[in-house]
Amino acid sequence: MNAGSDPVVIISAARTAIGSFNGALSTVPVHNLGTTVIKEVLQRAKVAPEEVSEVIFGHVLTAGCGQNPTRQASVGAGIPYSVPAWSCQMICGSGLKAVCLAAQSIAMGDSTIVVAGGMENMSKAPHLAHLRSGVKMGEVPLADSILCDGLTDAFHNYHMGITAENVAKKWQVSREAQDKVAVVSQNRAEHAQKAGHFDKEIVPVHVSSRKGLTEVKIDEFPRHGSNLEAMSKLKPYFLTDGTGTVTPANASVQGFTEKKKKTL
Known part of the structure; x- marks a missing residue:
């Protein structure tokens, strides 16, 4: 993106390893994962925490993570409390949208240095129960926040x-x-x-x-x-009526361009 004659550039990028569900990273709070990466990208770019204008992270499964997890990650990385830090939510596109918003902020002259990316720990996403009015009798159903907040279409109610x-x-x-x-x-x-x-x-x-x-x-x-x-021996996971084609294996493909990879 160009801001007049001054193009917006990515000067540093890093990520944690991708952990499996309930795997090696499953116990790490999501903001700690964010903090780890923020510290690293600042160090690689030789940018002091106080030079950062804004922090924007994509984050979907926020239930139980505490107030403004992106701010927790930002402060944990040594960025001053005075620096705005916030999350955007666009489901799977959240992290990439955060990078787009960072570029727009810089292009418009609102910021000079923005830390942007995405963070998630699905293994720590809680199950939910509505108990505000209490339960006098019977079982209490639990909703998996991974499904209800992340993987279930809100308009058609399917996965x-x-x-x-x-x-x-x-x-x-x-x-x-x-x-x-x-x-x-x-x-x-x-x-x-x-x-x-x-x-x-x-x-x-x-x-x-x-x-x-x-x-x-x-x-x-x-x-x-x-x-x-x-x-080819795996059974379709989502449609079991004989018409399904999507399995846990062929649904787990990550594809992106080299340019997009550098923003992740």
């Missing part, structure tokens, strides 16, 4: 996986085609991980446990050794 099925049907994307793309994606991720291509972008997170501190710096998500034969 995002059903949307994937709808898109596959509309554009006639077969199960075989999805599996082939998924295998290639997993194999490429495995190769890149083993070759160390992700190492520079990952900042280690130290996790406390009964055994002491554990350093987490490797993505848990890529499934090594993925192959088409094994993947």
